[in-house]
Amino acid sequence: MILSDQTIRKLLQEGSLSISPLEDEQIQPASVDIRLGNTFSIVEDTPDGIITMENEIRYNTITADTYLLLPGQFVLATTMEYFRLPDNLTAFVEGRSSLGRMGLFIQNAGWVDPGFEGEITLELFNANRCAIRLQAGRRVGQLVFAQMDAPALVPYQGKYQGQRGATGSRVFQDKEIHRHTV
Secondary structure, rough: OOOOOHHHHHHHHOOOOOOOOHHHHHHOOOOOEEEEEOOOEOOOOOOOOOOOOOOOOEEEEEEOEEEEEEEOEEEEEEEEEEEEEOOOOOEEEEHHHHOOOOOEEEOOOOOOOOOOOOEEEEEEEEEOOOEEEEOOEEEEEEEEEEEEEOOOOOOOOOOOOOOOOOOOOOOHOOOOOOOOOO
């Protein structure tokens, strides 16, 4: 079930859901607007031009109020807001249609697990032929909350818990699951 503005306000007031900083105008009928933070990270070039999932990826991170996203460029950014979700709530990140119509693709793998705490790292891609000037503090998307049928048995405690700033991939820390067929 998608949460309404009424339920979001109730959860914020009782403290089971936390979003900070939060302006009242960010709460929409079925979502909360998220704003662009001021941290941007791009993957550093490697000597062989290849990045792998087995090795740590290096990023060049800057703090700036504006960032010029060039055509075809990919950058990690962060939300201005820090979130703390309870164990019975999940959320989806959706980009703003108005920005998508400019050629700005916004993603975060689309999902925020129950129990997650931190700023949300956003993956931004400019599909336009023109550069796009990004401005910290501007609304870039919304978080849609969904109530789970029961609290998670094992809430999120992963490698991005408590993240702040545009956090690069930590896929190299994954412990792969190997399935054996019978």
